[in-house]
């Protein structure tokens with residue numbers, strides 16, 4: 001069981017009574033808060049000091065996981081992840097969606113339920129990028145996405161910045177968009193640069209069967225150059241392509257490998273392919 005975040009007695013006190021706990025919870029029986037001693041809370045007061053009950057914590061946590069990425073609360077449980085501690089840094093991760101989901105859940109659970117992260121796909125990016133051309137979208141992926149959205153409560157972003165600015169950690173999941181759009185690398189690069197300008201961390205996620213590189217529809221030379229120095233993590237256990245010499249293993253059950261970017265490795269091999 002993961003460690004609960006430190007109680008915040010001031011907030012819990014203000015919010016008391018919560019009343020939205022699980023009625024079957026043996027700790028609070030639905031009250032949503034539990035009493036803590038002044039010693040535990042580290043403050044002195046005449047009134048009762050309360051903190052959120054574990055059952056509320058779980059509900060709130062699941063809500064945050066689902067907000068960041070639909071289905072994340074149902075992801076597989078893992079014991080550790082090499083991504084832990086990297087939340088504030090730029091990272092280029094290679095993993096299947098399923099495996100990455102498990103790692104992200106592991107990380108998010110340890111950040112508390114107010115942690116603002118979001119997984120955005122390359123399709124979302126293009127949709128936001130093309131948002132001004134509402135009526136005449138010739139990109140078939142975007143047209144279909146908007147058709148599905150019609151009448152449904154799906155996120156609508158009026159601009160790329162609106163989509164990518166807010167999260168503390170933004171995860172750009174590539175390989176979801178399937179039809180080529182010449183502006184895709186441009187939208188991707190602009191997202192990366194804008195995040196950097198804001199001083200906020202971004203993780204780029206590509207798939208083992210569709211690695212970001214020449215031929216990938218989100219890739220061009222400028223993207224390659226921009227990501228050249230990014231730290232890469234391969235959660236599938238394989239060495240990042242063409243980096244066998246520079247790959248550093250880190251201890252984990254999840255068999256990851258942490259290596260320099262393959263663009264960088266290519267350079268060190270004298271630019272040969």
Ligand SMILES: [Zn+2]
Pocket residue numbers: 021022025026027028029030031032033053054055056
């Ligand atoms: Zn409870």
